[in-house]
Amino acid sequence: MQHIVTSADVAREAGVSRSTVSRCLSGDRRISDATRKRVQETANQLGYQINKIARSMNTRKSDLIGLVTSGLSDPFRVEFLDKLIFAIQQSGYRPLVIDVSDPAQMGTSMMHLLQYQVAGVVVTSGSPPPEVGVHFLKRNVPVVLVNRAGRLDGADVINCDNVRGGELAADLLLGTGKTRFGFLNVKGGTFSGNVRGETFVSRLAPGLANGDISFTPLVCDSADYDGGFNAAVKFLAQPETAPNAIFCAKDHIALGLLDAARFELGLRVPEDIAVVGFDDIAAARQGAYQLTTVRQSATKLAEMTVDRLRQRIRGDNLADQRLILSVEMARRRTV
Amino acid sequence: MQHIVTSADVAREAGVSRSTVSRCLSGDRRISDATRKRVQETANQLGYQINKIARSMNTRKSDLIGLVTSGLSDPFRVEFLDKLIFAIQQSGYRPLVIDVSDPAQMGTSMMHLLQYQVAGVVVTSGSPPPEVGVHFLKRNVPVVLVNRAGRLDGADVINCDNVRGGELAADLLLGTGKTRFGFLNVKGGTFSGNVRGETFVSRLAPGLANGDISFTPLVCDSADYDGGFNAAVKFLAQPETAPNAIFCAKDHIALGLLDAARFELGLRVPEDIAVVGFDDIAAARQGAYQLTTVRQSATKLAEMTVDRLRQRIRGDNLADQRLILSVEMARRRTV
DNA sequence: TTGTATGCGTTATCAA
DNA sequence: TTGATAACGCATACAA
Numbered sequence: 001m002q003h004i005v006t007s008a009d010v011a012r013e014a015g016v017s018r019s020t021v022s023r024c025l026s027g028d029r030r031i032s033d034a035t036r037k038r039v040q041e042t043a044n045q046l047g048y049q050i051n052k053i054a055r056s057m058n059t060r061k062s063d064l065i066g067l068v069t070s071g072l073s074d075p076f077r078v079e080f081l082d083k084l085i086f087a088i089q090q091s092g093y094r095p096l097v098i099d100v101s102d103p104a105q106m107g108t109s110m111m112h113l114l115q116y117q118v119a120g121v122v123v124t125s126g127s128p129p130p131e132v133g134v135h136f137l138k139r140n141v142p143v144v145l146v147n148r149a150g151r152l153d154g155a156d157v158i159n160c161d162n163v164r165g166g167e168l169a170a171d172l173l174l175g176t177g178k179t180r181f182g183f184l185n186v187k188g189g190t191f192s193g194n195v196r197g198e199t200f201v202s203r204l205a206p207g208l209a210n211g212d213i214s215f216t217p218l219v220c221d222s223a224d225y226d227g228g229f230n231a232a233v234k235f236l237a238q239p240e241t242a243p244n245a246i247f248c249a250k251d252h253i254a255l256g257l258l259d260a261a262r263f264e265l266g267l268r269v270p271e272d273i274a275v276v277g278f279d280d281i282a283a284a285r286q287g288a289y290q291l292t293t294v295r296q297s298a299t300k301l302a303e304m305t306v307d308r309l310r311q312r313i314r315g316d317n318l319a320d321q322r323l324i325l326s327v328e329m330a331r332r333r334t335v
Numbered sequence: 336m337q338h339i340v341t342s343a344d345v346a347r348e349a350g351v352s353r354s355t356v357s358r359c360l361s362g363d364r365r366i367s368d369a370t371r372k373r374v375q376e377t378a379n380q381l382g383y384q385i386n387k388i389a390r391s392m393n394t395r396k397s398d399l400i401g402l403v404t405s406g407l408s409d410p411f412r413v414e415f416l417d418k419l420i421f422a423i424q425q426s427g428y429r430p431l432v433i434d435v436s437d438p439a440q441m442g443t444s445m446m447h448l449l450q451y452q453v454a455g456v457v458v459t460s461g462s463p464p465p466e467v468g469v470h471f472l473k474r475n476v477p478v479v480l481v482n483r484a485g486r487l488d489g490a491d492v493i494n495c496d497n498v499r500g501g502e503l504a505a506d507l508l509l510g511t512g513k514t515r516f517g518f519l520n521v522k523g524g525t526f527s528g529n530v531r532g533e534t535f536v537s538r539l540a541p542g543l544a545n546g547d548i549s550f551t552p553l554v555c556d557s558a559d560y561d562g563g564f565n566a567a568v569k570f571l572a573q574p575e576t577a578p579n580a581i582f583c584a585k586d587h588i589a590l591g592l593l594d595a596a597r598f599e600l601g602l603r604v605p606e607d608i609a610v611v612g613f614d615d616i617a618a619a620r621q622g623a624y625q626l627t628t629v630r631q632s633a634t635k636l637a638e639m640t641v642d643r644l645r646q647r648i649r650g651d652n653l654a655d656q657r658l659i660l661s662v663e664m665a666r667r668r669t670v
Numbered sequence: 671t672t673g674t675a676t677g678c679g680t681t682a683t684c685a686a
Numbered sequence: 687t688t689g690a691t692a693a694c695g696c697a698t699a700c701a702a
Contacts, residue, residue: 004395004474006695017673022697032671047470052450053391054695057678060339062388064431072407072417073617082407085434094451096399097430099420115387116429135382139339225621259622282408286560287594288623341679352689357681365687389679392694 005048014042025050056117064096065309066113068106070125071099073224075252076279076298077124080146083302084122091306093119100126107132114139120309127191128152142312144305149191150322156308160296160325162192166199166247168294168329169276173245174207176274176335181215182243184231184253186223193223193249196278200247216243220253228256229264236265236273244273251277251284251293258289258334275334290333301325340383349377360385391452399431400644401448403441405460406434408559410587411614411633412459415481418637419457426641428454435461442467449474455644462526463487477647479640484526485657491643495631495660497527501534501582503629503664504611508580509542511609511670516550517578519566519588521558528558528584531613535582551578555588563591564599571600571608579608586612586619586628593624593669610669625668636660 003009007021014021016039023031024039042048056062065088072078085095096116100109107129113121114135120142128143133153136143143155150157173181181204183197197217207213220231228248236242248254254277261267261275269275277284280295304323311317338344342356349356351374358366359374377383391397400423407413423430431451435444442464448456449470455477463478468488471478478490485492508516518535520528532552542548555566563583571577583589589612596602596610604610612619615630639658646652 008695018695019674019697020672022695023672026697030671035671049446049449049470051452051695053388053397053452054678055697056388057392057680057695058697060678072413072420078407078413085407085432086436089434094447095432097420097432099424101421111384112429114384117386117388135384225617229622255621255623263622282560283618286590287564287598288590343679353680354682354690355688357679358688361681367687370687386679389694390681392679392696393681395694 066121075281079298087306162195165294170203178245182246184218185249225256228253232257232260251279292335401456410616414633422641497530500629504582505538513580519553520584560591563588567592567595627670
């Protein structure tokens with residue numbers, strides 16, 4: 001077991017004090033060019049790596065940012081995390097991922113992040129119990145909730161424009177002339193999904209009132225491809241009466257629905273059934289699907305998240321914010 | 336700004352010493368039940384969270400495990416990371432993700448992990464320069480390379496059985512009676528892809544020798560859906576002479592190829608063209624694709640990785656190992 | 671511009 | 687079974 005190179009080793013080798021080494025490597029101005037150069041050379045030569053754990057002892061903050069998620073099975077969330085991880089690194093931070101499969105453990109999981117002195121936390125899944133808010137507030141650790149219901153005291157909330165999305169979907173489907181509307185969401189619903197569905201329905205209100213159209217709420221067991229597929233096989237069993245203008249709470253569900261409609265029921269899209277999704281995941285653009293969907297930009301969402309995080313870490317703008325990312329309709333072949 | 340609760344606070348409140356608090360909360364045996372109970376109660380009451388950063392100062396190890404990857408755009412890698420993150424947490428560790436977009440920065444990125452005193456590292460992308468090996472060896476930090484070329488001294492290597500995979504693909508395609516074979520891989524190739532392709536070709540050797548069949552190496556610009564799609568549009572332009580029994584280095588490429596064949600060229604699968612992929616990603620099972628492919632289990636790969644990591648962290652079995660995950664053919668509708 | 675002394679919160683060592 | 691004390695590696699206030 002070899003000795004690990006510390007700043008003291010570099011100091012001795014370069015003939016300076018530990019403080020000087022520290023200053024050189026943290027980019028402190030007040031150091032002579034000669035000294036800086038010499039120290040940096042010795043550091044490289046010895047293979048010195050700063051010990052961020054030790055540094056955090058003083059500063060009481062690490063450059064870790066907690067990412068609370070639950071699995072990587074949801075395609076849009078993966079795209080978001082991808083951009084988020086990139087943006088976090090660009091800002092000089094490092095992502096510490098916490099996978100919360102059991103929503104009940106959300107609170108304890110977030111408390112674990114405190115043990116690492118994280119500089120901030122991004123929650124992309126599950127709604128943290130309000131009582132954890134005070135612990136984060138007390139330590140000035142900013143929390144950003146993304147596409148989540150925001151009941152957390154002291155946390156910022158960033159959502160895409162679910163309301164506008166529901167409207168866009170309704171308007172587009174109304175324009176098809178189809179009359180049997182449906183909204184497909186996971187059993188129990190999610191915060192985002194519920195808002196999308198409610199807005200969708202309220203936009204249909206006039207037509208529903210005068211009996212021009214009908215609406216059926218549709219439910220699947222899981223918020224993914226299989227959920228959409230299995231649900232569709234059932235509710236499309238009698239295509240003559242089944243909904244034929246369907247808005248899905250998210251693309252992943254819509255893909256399952258599409259495959260069920262085409263390959264299990266033999267329906268033509270969009271002639272027999274029109275489908276609108278939400279998210280615009282990569283697969284929606286693929287030739288096999290060409291899904292018409294409400295687009296939210298994972299990249300912008302990630303940038304907004306990191307921007308907001310950095311503001312709060314700097315101590316700016318400390319009042320809780322609620323930010324909305326605009327959405328747009330991506331028109332393809334399923335409507 | 337409030338004061339943050341430390342072990343000293345708990346000690347004072349409970350009327351014991353810091354050492355006792357430390358022992359109680361780290362599950363040290365030699366402490367009386369009464370004291371343990373009292374300390375734990377005061378800790379909860381005060382909302383005390385252990386500072387793992389400070390703990391790492393002494394132990395010189397954190398319970399962080401570095402995950403080196405490059406983006407989350409590759410579906411199989413995402414599935415693997417999903418299982419890996421889960422397995423890491425199950426073992427009481429935390430994943431610290433490093434996204435290496437530029438392969439040239441691989442070395443420095445891995446060195447950064449050392450700054451956090453990681454207990455181990457998993458490399459899923461890019462091949463680390465051999466010289467970083469010594470720094471990890473010196474600190475007894477285990478490195479596991481997954482589905483990568485292993486040129487790193489002191490690192491373990493875990494691969495799926497690329498050789499067997501290539502054979503399975505060749506045998507299956509030979510059975511179709513088709514005669515114009517192709518292997519589609521990204522320009523320049525990857526370690527895994529190259530092995531798969533080479534085995535595939537060598538399995539075709541007899542047929543090639545007596546002129547029964549032909550083989551064409553096919554290349555795409557990126558190892559993803561778009562790469563496969565764009566390449567296929569070109570090389571399938573004259574379907575009468577183009578390869579009609581194609582093995583793809585990975586499923587994601589195969590999906591692009593399939594969509595190009597069906598929707599751009601109007602080909603029937605598998606009548607006009609047979610396709611075999613590699614990985615068995617979730618999308619391969621979807622109705623729109625039903626891709627026949629060589630399956631490797633992301634779950635098993637993750638378990639093997641964490642098992643090996645834990646062995647080395649414990650100090651067992653210190654000789655470099657090379658593990659192989661078996662593969663199998665998942666027969667669907669594209670052959 | 672540089673060096674000295676001190677403290678961050680924990681665990682390990684030694685003593686009681 | 688418990689407590690006092692010394693590290694761990696770094697940053698910073700203060701002194702020079």
